[in-house]
Every structure is written in structure tokens, then in C-alpha cells.
Amino acid sequence: MARRSFSNLLHRLLGDEEGSYSVEAAIITPILFMAIMAGYTYFDGYRQSASNLKAAYTIGDLISRETRTINDDYIDSMRDLMTLMVTSGDPVDIRVSLVRWDDRRQRHRVLWSAPRGYPEPLTDANIELYKDELPPMPDNDTLILVETSNHYVPPFKVGIEPVTLENFIFTRPRFTSFIAGNVS
Numbered sequence: 001m002a003r004r005s006f007s008n009l010l011h012r013l014l015g016d017e018e019g020s021y022s023v024e025a026a027i028i029t030p031i032l033f034m035a036i037m038a039g040y041t042y043f044d045g046y047r048q049s050a051s052n053l054k055a056a057y058t059i060g061d062l063i064s065r066e067t068r069t070i071n072d073d074y075i076d077s078m079r080d081l082m083t084l085m086v087t088s089g090d091p092v093d094i095r096v097s098l099v100r101w102d103d104r105r106q107r108h109r110v111l112w113s114a115p116r117g118y119p120e121p122l123t124d125a126n127i128e129l130y131k132d133e134l135p136p137m138p139d140n141d142t143l144i145l146v147e148t149s150n151h152y153v154p155p156f157k158v159g160i161e162p163v164t165l166e167n168f169i170f171t172r173p174r175f176t177s178f179i180a181g182n183v184s
Contacts, residue, residue: 038158045160048088048152052165055085055092060146060171063096069180070096075114086150093117093149098179099127103139107131111142112181117149133168142178144171 059078063070079094086092097113099122108131113121120126122145130145137143146169153162173179 034158037156041154041156041158041160044155045152045163048086048150049165051086051088052092052148052150053167053169055082056146056148056167056169057171058082058085059094059096059148060144060169063144063146063179064171064174066173066179067175069182070112070114071182072114072184075116075183079116082148088150088152090151090153091117095122095145095147096183097122097145097147098181099134099143099145101137101139101141101143108134111178112183114181114183118147122147130168134170140177142173144173144179145169146171 059082062078062081066074075094075096078096079092082092082094093116095113095115095118098111100109100111101107102109108124108127110122110124110127113123115121134143146167148167148169150165151162152165154160
């Protein structure tokens with residue numbers, strides 16, 4: 001008899017579709033809140049990554065249109081421009097370099113490099129690290145490399161760790177094959 005009454009009780013509880021809105025809200029509200037925070041955090045991360053990439057392309061495009069000598073003030077203003085475009089609050093690092101392909105020696109040569117925040121300029125010795133990332137080039141053709149780095153910290157702790165967003169952009173000069181640089 002006890003078994004039958006327990007079975008009837010269980011059947012009635014499972015079949016009951018009446019509920020308490022306050023109990024359901026107490027269960028669903030934290031789940032919904034966490035889903036909104038996670039969605040916002042993922043969206044913010046992708047927005048920050050896209051902002052960094054757009055800023056790097058903008059800097060590469062601006063430098064590619066130059067016909068005058070690039071100096072330290074110009075590179076500093078490019079870093080300031082990127083800081084304004086990214087609006088993350090964290091410092092941004094930038095390294096702009098002009099690279100030429102030497103067909104006879106089958107290697108890239110760095111004509112000038114200007115780091116801002118990077119530990120060292122790009123040189124003939126360390127350009128070889130990027131040889132697989134650079135496009136094929138005709139003899140004595142030049143390429144502007146823009147490398148950017150920015151640290152992203154998620155606004156909420158939802159399983160995404162802070163990450164350094166890095167970009168590596170290359171552009172050909174538009175109006176001349178050589179952009180003079182007087183930079184350090």
C-alpha cells in the first residue's frame with residue numbers, strides 16, 4: 001500500500017503544471033544574468049580585436065600614402081592615433097618598418113624600423129622570423145610592415161582570460177617605391 005501511495009504522489013507531482021513565478025524567477029534570473037554577461041564579454045572581446053585590426057590597417061594606409069620622410073614625431077602621432085582608435089585604456093605598442101626584397105640574396109632587408117613599446121626595432125637579423133608571413137615580392141620592391149600589440153582584459157570573469165591582441169599588417173607604398181625614414 002505504501003508503495004502505491006508513493007507512486008501516486010510522484011505521478012501527481014510530475015503531472016502538476018502549476019508553479020510559482022517567484023520560484024521560477026529565482027532559478028532563471030541568475031542563469032539569464034550570467035548569459036547576458038558572457039554575451040557582452042564575448043562581444044566586447046571581438047569588438048576590441050576588430051578595433052585593433054582596423055587601427056593597424058589605418059596606420060599602414062596612412063604611411064603608404066606618404067611621399068615625404070617619416071620622422072619620430074610622425075611615428076609618435078601614429079601611436080597616438082591608434083590609442084584614440086582602440087579606446088581600451090591600456091597602452092598600445094606599435095612597430096613600423098620598411099622592408100625591401102633582395103632577389104640576388106633571396107632575403108628581406110630592413111631599410112628602417114621604428115618601435116614604440118616594442119623592445120627592439122626590426123633588423124636584417126630578425127626579419128627572417130617573418131619570412132613565411134610576408135608575401136612574394138619582386139626584386140627591390142618595398143613593403144611597409146605595421147605590427148601592433150594591445151592587452152585586452154575582459155570586463156567580467158566568464159571563462160575568458162586576459163589576452164594580448166597582436167596584428168601583423170603589410171602594405172605596399174602607393175605613390176613611390178621608397179618611403180624615406182629618419183626614425184629611431
